[in-house]
Amino acid sequence: MPLSFDELIDDPSGRLATMMSAGRLYLSDSSHAALLRRVGDVIEEIPTARCPDKRWFQRSYGRSVTDEPEDLLVGDGLFYLTEQRKLFLDCTGGHYQMTWGYDHPELHALLLDGIERGIVWDNHSNIPSAPVKRLTxxxxxxxxxxxxxxxxxxxxxxxxxxxxxxxTGTVACGAAMKMMLMLHEADGAPVFVVLDGNYHGTDLFAQRLRGMWPEYFCNVEIVAVQPNAPDELEATFAEHGERVAGFWAEPVMMNREAIIVEPEYLHLARRLCDEHGALMAIDEIQTGFWVPEVIYSTRIGLEPDFIVLGKGMTAGFHPLSALVYRGKLDVLEQYDAISTNGNAALAAYMALGCIALIEREAGRIERVGAAWHQALVALAAEFDETLVEARGIGHMSALKFRDREECLAFHRTAVARGLWLRAHAYHEGHSTVLTKFALPLDEEVVAWTAGALRDLLRGKAWRA
Ligand SMILES: Cc1ncc(COP(=O)(O)O)c(C=O)c1O
Structure with a gap:
């Protein structure tokens, strides 16, 4: 018996398959204008079906089984339908990794082309194939x-x-952290200078950098400084001197309320690293592949020692990350930083396609990104009693609220309205709603979304 969707997904009646193809057709056959008119609606003309549930999931990933989960059914471009047939506008590019939205037609074709040409899905990293070599x-x-x-x-x-x-980004970040440790020569425990609110992955050391597990680490010191506070940074380097092994920054803090780390501040950090023999890592897991220059550091004329790339690199096809660094720092052995000892040839081919699209569309990405940011700046000015300011850059722009509860309530209302946004409001003082639109964003969607947010901000219902 050939492998079949019905068997694999446990859909013997074929109803889920029918629902998915009806959903796909609905998304692909409707114009943007038609979809925007119905964002937040249940699309009744799509048939229903029973979907698998999440009863085997980890609790923190929604193990609880509900009758009506708004889990994803199908997606197309910036839009997706849930299993309840509700239409959403995805304002976050999947979760910050679907650079070109769902099922981009050119990447779809490229994937099939790659398979047809015989590009393998993965293979041992000792025998890398053409796409991987070309990607490097x-x-x-x-x-x-x-x-x-x-x-x-x-x-x-x-x-x-x-x-x-x-x-994954975690493994690429970990490789840079290990190199910093291996190359650290000064006496005394190495010091890692990091930004408060950092997120450089989910393994133990990355989590240590954000304050977790202090009782399990010795002979290493973590000093968290506030972003954009040059005096504090200078004092930190002055205090720890050559013990500073490395400085870490995410240049647009997509894990802390989309704070922009000022280019001057990063250039100061570069100078301090040089003066004290420390290494500088810029974590571009978020910013990489989301600016017209592809790599954000080059946009601001910064040359760190390590650039961490990942997430959007393959436009969501397969997790694939990379660490770009100075040749003279190349001290790790082959198995010191790997994932399954492969390097995902087909994913690398998709990464090349993703990069080519960014290069081709650079002018439009710059223009539409600026328009989106400007739209949020205008909203922040119009609703200054509720909002502090607009943050971030381009497609990665955000609204900082004055009040955390209001931020959370607004976020809930926006999601109910069909706008899939993120909220950073779970830490003390955090009260920001974030977007990271996929790059197919156009002026029509910018204007519509700004209008939808304006209507929500005007309406008082979510404040109750
Ligand atoms: C800035 C930053 N660094 C590192 C990571 C870790 O990447 P991954 O989840 O692929 O391990 C993330 C993930 O969101 C991130 O945002």
Whole structure:
């Protein structure tokens, strides 16, 4: 018997398959204008079906079984339908990784093309295939705009080396953390200077950098500083001197209310790292592949020692991350930082496609991103009793609320309205609603979403 959806998903009647194809057709056959008119509605013309439930999930991932879960059924571009047939506008690009939204037609075609050509899905990293090798070259090119590749190859001070065999951001960040530790020479416990509210992954050391597990670590010191506080940063480097092994920053803090870390502040950190023999890591898991330059550091003329890339690199096809770093720091052995010892050739092919689309669409990405940010700036000014300011840049823009409860209530109302947004309001002082629109965002969706947020901000219902 051939493998079949009905068997695999336990859909013997074929009703779920029918529901999914009806949902797909609805999304692909409707214009943006038609979809926008119905965001938040239940699309009754799509048939219903029984869907598998989450009873085997971990509690924190929604193990509780509900009758009407709004889990994803199908997606197309910026829109998706839930299993309850409710239409959502995804304002977060999946969860910050679907660079080109759901099922981008060109990436869809590229995937099939790759399979047809015989690009394997994965293989041992000792025998990397063409897409992986080409991707490493492309990342070096992007990290060093305007420089000649042949000249870069002979320059160990340049960002000319790529660790490509990692699947997740956590593993790529971990590789940079290990190199910082291995290269640290000064006497005394190495110090990691990090930004308060940092998030560099989910393994133990990354979590230690954000304050967790202090009782299990010794001989390493973590100093968290506030972003954009240059005096504090200078005092920290002055106090710890050559013991500072590394400085870490996420340049747009998508894990802390979309705070922009000012380029001048990052350039100061670069200078302090150089003066004290410390290494600088810029975590671009969020910003990478979401700006027209592809790599945000190049946008602000910053050359860190490590650039961490991941998430959006393959536009969500498969987790694949990469660490771009200076050749002279290349001290890890082969098995020191790997994921399953593969390097995902087909995913690398998708990454090349994702990058090519960004390069092709750079002008539009810049223009529409600026329009979206500007729309939030205008809302912040119009509703200044409720909102503090707009934050972030371009597609990664956010609204900071004055009151945390109001922020949470607004977020709930927006989701009920069919706007899939994120809220950072679960920590003391945090009260921000975030977006990270996928790059197909256009002016029509910008105007519609700004209007929908304006209507919600005007209405008082969510304040109760
Ligand atoms: C800034 C940043 N660094 C690292 C990570 C970890 O990446 P991953 O979840 O792929 O391990 C994330 C994940 O969201 C992130 O936002």
């Amino acid at each position: 070259e492309k990342l070096v090119e992007l990290a060093n705009p305007g420089r000649d590749l042949a000249e870069l190859q002979d320059d160990p001070d340049s960002l000319n080396t790529v660790l490509a065999g990692t699947a």
